[in-house]
Amino acid sequence: MNIQLNGEPRTLPASATLLDLLAAEQLLQRRVAVEVNGEIVSRSRHAEHVLAEGDVVEIVHALGGG
Numbered sequence: 001m002n003i004q005l006n007g008e009p010r011t012l013p014a015s016a017t018l019l020d021l022l023a024a025e026q027l028l029q030r031r032v033a034v035e036v037n038g039e040i041v042s043r044s045r046h047a048e049h050v051l052a053e054g055d056v057v058e059i060v061h062a063l064g065g066g
Contacts, residue, residue: 001016001051001053002053002054003021003051003054003056003057004055004056004057005021005025005058006058006059016050017046017047017048017049017050018036018045018047018049019046019047021057022046022059031061032059034046034059036051036055036056036057037056038056
């Protein structure tokens with residue numbers, strides 16, 4: 001299936017979840033916020049949120065500091 005990730009095309013296996021996408025992008029250990037088609041998906045739902053053809057995903061890294 002084809003999706004857009006931060007404005008770039010990505011191809012994923014059918015029925016891939018957000019957790020699968022984060023693993024493929026090596027982001028499992030990072031603090032990130034994930035939005036799919038304009039809606040935030042909470043971290044607790046990443047494993048159950050199945051992506052669909054044409055989804056638009058934005059991943060933002062949380063930055064600390066002060």
